Amino acid sequence: MSRSESSDRSQESPAVAGRLARYPSLLTFAAAAGVLALLQGGFQLLVQQSFDKQLALGMARLGLIIGIVTVLLFVPIALLARRWHPSARAGDRGRAFRSLLFGFTVAVGVWMIVRSLASGPLVTAALAPWLAAAVALAAGGWVALRPPSERLTRRAAWLGLAALILALLPWGAPGPPAPPGAEGAEERVSAENLAVARRSDRPLPDVVLVSIDTLRADRLGAYGQVPTLTPEMDRLAEEGLVFERALAASPWTVPSVASMLTGLPTVRHGAGLPLGSGPTFVRSPLSARYASIAERFSAAGYRTHAIVANAFLNPGMGMARGFDAFDMPLNRAVGAIFMADIPLVRLLVTLFPVESWADYRAQGITDAAVAALAQEDDAPLFLWVHYIDPHTPYQADPSELDLDAWAAEVRQRQPEVLDDGTIVGEVFAGTSHVRSGYIWLGPEDRRRLGEYYDRAVSYVDGEVGRLFAALRERREERGVVAALTADHGEELWDHGHFEHGHDYYREVTRVPLIFWGPGVVPAGRAATTLAGLVDVAPTLLDLAGFEVAPAAAPDEGRSLAGSLAVAEPSVMNESRPAADETDEVYDSPAERIVRFSGGNLYGLPAVLLEDDTWRFILRANGVTELYDVAGDPLERRDLSADEPLLVESFRALLEPRLQVFLENAAEDAAALDPETLKALQSLGYVQ
Ligand SMILES: [Zn+2]
Numbered sequence: 001m002s003r004s005e006s007s008d009r010s011q012e013s014p015a016v017a018g019r020l021a022r023y024p025s026l027l028t029f030a031a032a033a034g035v036l037a038l039l040q041g042g043f044q045l046l047v048q049q050s051f052d053k054q055l056a057l058g059m060a061r062l063g064l065i066i067g068i069v070t071v072l073l074f075v076p077i078a079l080l081a082r083r084w085h086p087s088a089r090a091g092d093r094g095r096a097f098r099s100l101l102f103g104f105t106v107a108v109g110v111w112m113i114v115r116s117l118a119s120g121p122l123v124t125a126a127l128a129p130w131l132a133a134a135v136a137l138a139a140g141g142w143v144a145l146r147p148p149s150e151r152l153t154r155r156a157a158w159l160g161l162a163a164l165i166l167a168l169l170p171w172g173a174p175g176p177p178a179p180p181g182a183e184g185a186e187e188r189v190s191a192e193n194l195a196v197a198r199r200s201d202r203p204l205p206d207v208v209l210v211s212i213d214t215l216r217a218d219r220l221g222a223y224g225q226v227p228t229l230t231p232e233m234d235r236l237a238e239e240g241l242v243f244e245r246a247l248a249a250s251p252w253t254v255p256s257v258a259s260m261l262t263g264l265p266t267v268r269h270g271a272g273l274p275l276g277s278g279p280t281f282v283r284s285p286l287s288a289r290y291a292s293i294a295e296r297f298s299a300a301g302y303r304t305h306a307i308v309a310n311a312f313l314n315p316g317m318g319m320a321r322g323f324d325a326f327d328m329p330l331n332r333a334v335g336a337i338f339m340a341d342i343p344l345v346r347l348l349v350t351l352f353p354v355e356s357w358a359d360y361r362a363q364g365i366t367d368a369a370v371a372a373l374a375q376e377d378d379a380p381l382f383l384w385v386h387y388i389d390p391h392t393p394y395q396a397d398p399s400e401l402d403l404d405a406w407a408a409e410v411r412q413r414q415p416e417v418l419d420d421g422t423i424v425g426e427v428f429a430g431t432s433h434v435r436s437g438y439i440w441l442g443p444e445d446r447r448r449l450g451e452y453y454d455r456a457v458s459y460v461d462g463e464v465g466r467l468f469a470a471l472r473e474r475r476e477e478r479g480v481v482a483a484l485t486a487d488h489g490e491e492l493w494d495h496g497h498f499e500h501g502h503d504y505y506r507e508v509t510r511v512p513l514i515f516w517g518p519g520v521v522p523a524g525r526a527a528t529t530l531a532g533l534v535d536v537a538p539t540l541l542d543l544a545g546f547e548v549a550p551a552a553a554p555d556e557g558r559s560l561a562g563s564l565a566v567a568e569p570s571v572m573n574e575s576r577p578a579a580d581e582t583d584e585v586y587d588s589p590a591e592r593i594v595r596f597s598g599g600n601l602y603g604l605p606a607v608l609l610e611d612d613t614w615r616f617i618l619r620a621n622g623v624t625e626l627y628d629v630a631g632d633p634l635e636r637r638d639l640s641a642d643e644p645l646l647v648e649s650f651r652a653l654l655e656p657r658l659q660v661f662l663e664n665a666a667e668d669a670a671a672l673d674p675e676t677l678k679a680l681q682s683l684g685y686v687q
Contacts, residue, residue: 027157028098032105034160036067039109074104103144111136194299196546204380205479214391216489217510219457229458232465243531246513247595248488252501255599256487261292263537263557266599267657286318293537294322297382307368309360309388332358337406362463370470389460393429394452398459424448450492481517481543501601504608527563532595605661618654
């Protein structure tokens with residue numbers, strides 16, 4: 001042992017150092033994984049230009065998992081290759097193994113960084129991997145032949161250990177309940193206010209909530225699409241009750257789903273607001289002070305199970321509260337999506353395809369839902385199933401959507417122009433580039449994307465059909481009540497833009513809403529009453545046979561069960577027999593209805609109000625738009641200038657709401673209520 005090594009060791013606790021030195025290969029492994037974790041996590045953070053604590057911890061955890069898996073994959077290769085290493089020829093096989101392990105690790109880290117940096121405007125995309133490979137070989141080879149000193153190895157190993165501890169911290173768990181405000185805001189929901197009373201002693205039915213991400217209403221045959229893309233959902237509509245006018249609570253997932261689960265408008269629950277300067281996607285979770293439908297069903301003795309395929313809908317965002325089981329296949333696949341660039345990881349994923357252990361596509365989601373239904377239990381089941389398929393990324397065959405498409409979506413690499421001068425190939429994931437205006441899509445590209453979207457809708461329709469086939473079978477044994485809806489739609493250049501999260505026109509904010517329940521919900525009816533995602537939770541509770549308190553404010557969700565009795569037989573079902581008999585008696589809605597949508601993900605903040613006659617948009621730059629729902633369904637003629645009095649009254653109603661989104665002031669949103677109520681009264685909405 002050389003003098004310098006013994007003096008290294010004397011700087012640490014001799015006992016610890018002595019024990020560690022007995023396992024040099026293990027030390028090297030920890031050091032290599034730690035280095036790779038830091039390289040990958042740190043580099044991702046630099047690329048994201050963000051130092052948000054949660055994101056940093058997430059990257060550390062992900063980086064460490066990637067590091068460990070990658071170095072594990074290198075172990076057998078280093079063991080095989082060590083005999084050719086100079087140290088092995090000199091008689092030290094251990095040192096040869098450790099040198100190679102470090103060399104491989106450095107090569108992968110360098111390859112990943114160079115390739116990512118090189119795929120910018122300076123180097124053509126075709127050259128980038130070759131350049132990265134050359135630099136990585138040189139760097140890895142240099143390290144392998146000149147291994148770091150034992151002292152450096154030990155320090156790197158400690159770093160690896162620190163990364164491991166950091167990654168294992170429970171940072172992803174739901175945070176503590178929001179502290180009550182100074183003016184005595186509501187505390188976390190308590191057992192008493194979760195309690196729901198049963199209307200009768202009838203056996204409780206199973207309740208199934210199906211939401212399909214990014215499904216615009218007008219793509220369903222039941223909502224006018226000719227020829228239909230959705231025979232299964234149309235059949236559901238024929239067997240149930242269709243709300244022809246259902247409003248999404250916001251143009252993107254988190255606020256809209258939070259409204260669907262709580263029955264509160266986005267301006268009141270405050271989920272999905274920006275948390276301050278930083279990445280757009282870092283948003284406020286659903287506060288624990290608002291009860292979700294899962295908590296209510298759970299309190300009523302239901303088993304609660306969710307299968308969701310949108311990565312935003314996770315426990316950290318408050319979406320899992322009240323669920324006994326919360327399955328997130330897309331989130332399970334996230335590690336593989338981030339690792340997709342590492343060659344050996346790709347080999348592993350080829351051997352064990354992601355779809356076999358984390359199928360986030362509709363077929364996997366339906367399989368999981370059918371399995372959840374098959375679990376024998378006397379307690380009734382509340383099941384929430386959220387499909388992702390009509391959402392970007394788009395693939396020509398949506399049933400084959402794979403890891404590469406998601407990796408491209410996560411990385412948002414600049415798409416290449418194809419030989420025919422178009423950009424949209426078999427896979428399209430350059431959404432951010434289109435949204436930001438960085439790339440321009442011509443008519444053929446837009447047509448292709450529209451076609452891919454329609455195919456995704458057809459694909460998810462078939463899987464929804466499979467789920468409802470299972471429900472029809474189950475219906476033989478016990479009561480089943482279901483709702484089918486979407487969190488928002490998708491703009492396909494209807495008003496000059498693409499995707500969702502940015503605007504409020506009907507292609508983005510009108511969603512399908514169908515209630516289904518043989519023996520409870522009459523068949524073949526369509527209601528023209530205005531409805532919203534806020535109405536889903538109270539309606540399902542009502543249909544399941546629970547007392548539902550009247551809405552505390554006019555913008556809160558109400559049970560739509562009253563519409564069952566007054567709904568017209570749907571035009572498309574005129575030839576069908578009369579509605580099923582029902583043993584429930586419902587009151588018809590007395591007051592006029594108004595529904596709101598608000599809370600952008602991108603672009604100029606805006607809010608929308610819809611009532612019997614109008615759709616009104618107020619934007620943060622003061623611009624208003626007013627559309628006649630019946631006379632101008634495609635929203636082409638803005639009538640703001642023709643109806644100045646109406647515009648002023650709507651503006652007065654929406655300005656305080658817009659202010660909440662401009663100031664991210666969700667905590668103060670409750671203070672809006674008296675004002676809202678007053679404004680609504682002044683418009684004659686509330687007696
Ligand atoms: Zn969504």
